[in-house]
Amino acid sequence: MGSRTVDLEEGSKSASSPDQRLKSTSESSCLSIVVLGASGDLAKKKTFPALFNLYHQGFLQPKDVYIFGYARTQLSDDGLRDRIRGYLKTGKADSEKEPSEVVSDFLSLVAYVSGSYDSEEGFINLDKKITEHEHSKSGSEGPSRRLFYLALPPSVYPIVCKMIRNYCMNQRGWTRVIVEKPFGKDLDSSEALSNQLGKLFTEEQIYRIDHYLGKELVQNLLVVRFANRLFLPLWNRDNIDNVQIVFREDFGVDGRGGYFDEYGIIRDIIQNHLLQVLCLISMEKPVSLTPEHIRDEKVKVLQSVLPIRPEDVVIGQYEGYTEDPTVSKDSNTPTFATVVLRIHNERWEGVPFILKAGKALNSRKAEIRVQFKDVPGDIFRCNKHGRNEFVIRLQPSEAMYMKLTVKQPGLEMSTTQSELDLSYRQRYQGIVIPEAYERLILDTIRGDQQHFVRRDELKAAWEIFTPLLNDIDNGEIKSCTYKRGSRGPEEADKLLARVGYEQTHGYVWIPPSLQVD
Numbered sequence: 292m293g294s295r296t297v298d299l300e301e302g303s304k305s306a307s308s309p310d311q312r313l314k315s316t317s318e319s320s321c322l323s324i325v326v327l328g329a330s331g332d333l334a335k336k337k338t339f340p341a342l343f344n345l346y347h348q349g350f351l352q353p354k355d356v357y358i359f360g361y362a363r364t365q366l367s368d369d370g371l372r373d374r375i376r377g378y379l380k381t382g383k384a385d386s387e388k389e390p391s392e393v394v395s396d397f398l399s400l401v402a403y404v405s406g407s408y409d410s411e412e413g414f415i416n417l418d419k420k421i422t423e424h425e426h427s428k429s430g431s432e433g434p435s436r437r438l439f440y441l442a443l444p445p446s447v448y449p450i451v452c453k454m455i456r457n458y459c460m461n462q463r464g465w466t467r468v469i470v471e472k473p474f475g476k477d478l479d480s481s482e483a484l485s486n487q488l489g490k491l492f493t494e495e496q497i498y499r500i501d502h503y504l505g506k507e508l509v510q511n512l513l514v515v516r517f518a519n520r521l522f523l524p525l526w527n528r529d530n531i532d533n534v535q536i537v538f539r540e541d542f543g544v545d546g547r548g549g550y551f552d553e554y555g556i557i558r559d560i561i562q563n564h565l566l567q568v569l570c571l572i573s574m575e576k577p578v579s580l581t582p583e584h585i586r587d588e589k590v591k592v593l594q595s596v597l598p599i600r601p602e603d604v605v606i607g608q609y610e611g612y613t614e615d616p617t618v619s620k621d622s623n624t625p626t627f628a629t630v631v632l633r634i635h636n637e638r639w640e641g642v643p644f645i646l647k648a649g650k651a652l653n654s655r656k657a658e659i660r661v662q663f664k665d666v667p668g669d670i671f672r673c674n675k676h677g678r679n680e681f682v683i684r685l686q687p688s689e690a691m692y693m694k695l696t697v698k699q700p701g702l703e704m705s706t707t708q709s710e711l712d713l714s715y716r717q718r719y720q721g722i723v724i725p726e727a728y729e730r731l732i733l734d735t736i737r738g739d740q741q742h743f744v745r746r747d748e749l750k751a752a753w754e755i756f757t758p759l760l761n762d763i764d765n766g767e768i769k770s771c772t773y774k775r776g777s778r779g780p781e782e783a784d785k786l787l788a789r790v791g792y793e794q795t796h797g798y799v800w801i802p803p804s805l806q807v808d
Contacts, residue, residue: 320464321428321435322356322736323421327451328442329360329371329403333471337502338442339375339401341728346397347381350733353400357424360403361417371403408443409450414458421459437461438735440469449487456491467735469498472563473554474744477760478753485746494746498735503564504742505727505734507715508685512571513585515683515691525663528642532678533791534572535660536565538648542655543775544626548615555624555763557606560648562756566593567744568659568685569644573634582741586748593751595636599759603631603643603790606763607780608770609651623763625770626650629783630759631790643790647783651775657685662792671696676708677795689715689724694795708798 324342326334342358345351360371376398381390404420406413425435439455441448448470460466470488475481488497503509516522525531538560544551551559570589577584607627613620627649634644661681680694692712699705715724734742744752762768771780778784787794 320355320433321425322351323359323424323435323437324356325359325361325417325421325437325439325459326442327361327408327439330362330364330366330374331442334360334442335375335378337726337728338440338732340378340380341726341732343379343394343397344726344729345733346400347393350736353396355428356400357428358401359417359420360401361406361413362403363405363407365405366403368401368403372398372401375401408447409454411454411458414454418459425463433463435461435464436736437464437466438469438732439467440732441471443471445470445473445475445484448484452488452491465496465738466492467496467498467738468492469500469732469735471500473558474499474563474749475753476554476558478750478757481749481753485749489746495740497746498731498740499744499749500728500731501563501567501742501744502727502731503567503685504744505730506685507724508683508689508691509568509571510730510742511691512568512683513580516572517576527638528640530663531642531661532664533643533645533662534569535645535647535662535787535792536568536572536658537660538565538657539652539654540650541652541776543609543612543651544615544618548612549617551626552618552622552624556626556628556648556650557630557756557760557763561628561630561646562752563744565646565648566752566755569632569646572659572661573639573644575638580741582739585741586745590745590748590751592634592636593748593755595634595639596755597633597635599630599632599755601762601768603633603786604759604768605629605780605783605786606768606770607649607773607783609773609775611775612651623766623770625763627652627770627773627779627783629779629786631786632755643792645787645790645792647779649779652779653776656687659683659685671706676706677798678793680795694798708795 326338326342328334329339339358342351346353346356360366366374376394379394379397381393402420404413404417406416421437425433429435437459439459441451443451452468455466455468468488475484516526567589570592574585574588574592577588605628606625608622608624609626612618612624612626613622618624629645629647632644632646634640634642659682661683663679663681665678676696677694679696682690682692682694684690684692690713692710692714694708694710696706697709699707731742734740759768771782773780784794
């Protein structure tokens with residue numbers, strides 16, 4: 292059978308207005324979702340649970356949707372269902388069905404096709420199965436939608452996308468492809484990958500997923516910044532001293548040493564997740580909420596970032612990292628990094644943006660910390676308590692709180708530091724915060740690319756970090772050693788102090804949900 296051809300522009304344009312996006316979600320045309328790499332960890336731990344939750348909440352209708360798993364592993368339909376069943380959690384049963392019934396109903400919509408990723412026969416068979424589903428749902432002429440989720444290593448993206456392009460393109464509606472990070476290892480490899488995919492699909496058909504953009508508090512950044520008059524006059528270099536974006540894990544690379552040693556913490560976390568957060572924190576107000584307008588502003592920020600200076604970098608490696616048998620004994624791969632970025636524009640000139648990520652540290656959290664400048668002419672000596680800070684806790688215990696100085700209750704005129712606190716678990720009781728993958732898969736079905744990485748955005752991000760990564764790979768910047776369960780290398784704290792960050796000693800934020808009367 293020869294390859295199938297279809298116009299690159301066919302069904303690929305994203306809906307540009309909220310009304311159009313809502314309309315595209317409610318289309319009655321059948322939807323085929325194909326999870327490539329269906330037998331792997333990412334698929335069973337993230338992709339299928341996200342699809343199940345969308346089904347359980349009514350966003351995927353059984354009359355329209357069918358889900359195909361595709362991988363090299365020899366499995367039956369029931370074999371795949373058994374693999375993923377234990378990862379599907381309902382939270383609580385609805386009014387009509389027990390949790391086990393909901394799971395079983397969802398699994399009845401899941402089928403499996405076995406085949407190699409470079410096999411014409413495998414993808415021809417996959418297309419046959421999809422077409423049979425489409426005919427059964429909407430007839431031989433009715434509209435249809437096809438979504439391919441590549442839960443695969445980037446090394447096989449080109450050949451898999453070529454097979455999709457040649458043998459599985461939709462003839463009666465749109466085809467969209469979700470690809471997972473990492474998108475290359477540096478600028479050259481990323482551009483080569485983008486060129487390969489760009490020859491097969493239009494930019495409107497490619498959805499580069501960064502799950503951080505699907506997190507509830509990350510999605511709230513634009514609303515908080517641009518919908519509140521309070522922040523508009525404060526959000527600039529005249530009032531903000533520094534911004535810190537932090538990702539901390541209290542475990543090492545146990546079980547992932549081989550993969551991690553090839554990439555390191557900068558490629559794994561900072562160049563993508565934390566840099567995306569930086570864009571949303573620092574970008575100018577977009578013309579509208581149209582995805583392209585938002586992504587235009589993100590690209591402008593990235594293009595304004597100055598080259599990283601060696602003195603603005605500290606990398607580290609926790610003790611015992613090289614004892615992992617899958618890790619090279621002389622590895623210089625960082626498991627910790629603090630990188631200071633500087634944005635050369637009118638709003639942010641002189642404000643350091645501190646991106647910090649590490650493994651095997653003393654806590655697990657991800658947060659944004661906007662630290663304001665000292666109070667001028669301070670008559671209360673407030674500065675002894677620490678600066679005002681606006682903190683956005685991304686995980687765990689999602690929250691936003693403002694650290695500020697207040698009067699200590701009592702007869703004396705003494706001051707202390709407290710907070711104005713919006714803790715989601717307390718404020719939004721009974722509301723389940725969706726997982727990032729749920730939101731992003733739903734956005735893909737709707738054709739909304741706002742929370743996905745555009746090609747020029749990806750290129751600009753790699754242009755920032757590739758010179759630094761080359762220096763690390765060449766051994767020109769050495770990793771410091773730090774103890775497991777610590778804050779990381781002492782050199783990193785010294786760097787933070789040098790660029791102006793002032794740590795508040797003795798202050799601990801306790802979420803209201805954890806406070807004891």
